């Protein structure tokens with residue numbers, strides 16, 4: 001889907017949709033209670049308008065996530081699975097992987113760890 | 123032998139959600155004196171974020187109030203972080219600390235804050251009184 005996709009930028013979140021209807025959200029910066037509000041609005045707008053069946057959240061540009069980031073993902077997971085779509089997470093940091101495992105969210109949808117070379121430096 | 127405090131700091135800020143990022147950066151910068159590794163630093167950052175966010179979101183519920191964060195560093199490479207608010211307090215602390223428990227009705231919270239703080243530190247204590255406020259204390263021993 002890399003080749004033929006349209007990328008729309010909305011601050012901390014970009015939305016990429018491929019010709020096959022696959023959708024990818026690229027999240028950037030810190031995902032905390034302060035920042036998730038605006039990200040959530042953009043994501044919900046796109047999910048409501050296009051109802052993509054195969055959705056990827058790419059977290060490789062995320063430098064921090066806490067329980068508010070987990071809440072953001074769980075809320076969107078509920079929405080996507082509600083209309084019959086599937087979600088998967090890629091680019092997950094080691095720290096956020098611990099949170100996903102602790103909550104059991106890693107058993108709800110496929111979760112892929114961030115590769116070494118793409119790791120965000122702090 | 124009793125551990126000895128080697129440094130301490132205290133900061134007070136308003137319950138504005140912009141201060142979540144400020145608080146975790148300030149505490150990790152201070153804790154850097156103990157030379158934590160990347161994972162320990164990330165654990166401290168997340169723990170502070172959870173406690174401060176709870177004070178803003180649940181303690182003060184969008185109203186303006188003061189949050190105090192105190193950090194003490196000890197000679198045995200441990201640190202103690204205390205986050206206090208004078209918000210609404212917690213009726214049932216034991217229930218609040220259960221993983222997945224949340225009083226939030228929006229469906230946007232996992233109820234994982236206390237579980238994360240517990241898992242990412244060595245000890246977690248929560249003292250709270252309805253109408254008075256909440257004090258969350260975590261300690262962590264670095265490698």
Ligand SMILES: Nc1ncnc2c1ncn2[C@@H]1O[C@H](COP(=O)(O)OP(=O)(O)OP(=O)(O)O)[C@@H](O)[C@H]1O
Pocket residue numbers: 067068071172176177178180181182207209210211212218219223224225226230231232233234235236237256
């Ligand atoms: N400082 C506080 N003042 C008042 N109530 C609090 C405070 N901290 C926590 N609580 C209460 O304890 C509950 C559990 O907190 P916890 O952080 O575990 O989950 P959450 O904040 O609801 O969800 P999440 O942290 O996953 O976003 C909260 O829903 C809230 O009712």
Ligand SMILES: [Mg+2]
Pocket residue numbers: 067172175176234235236
């Ligand atoms: Mg919380």
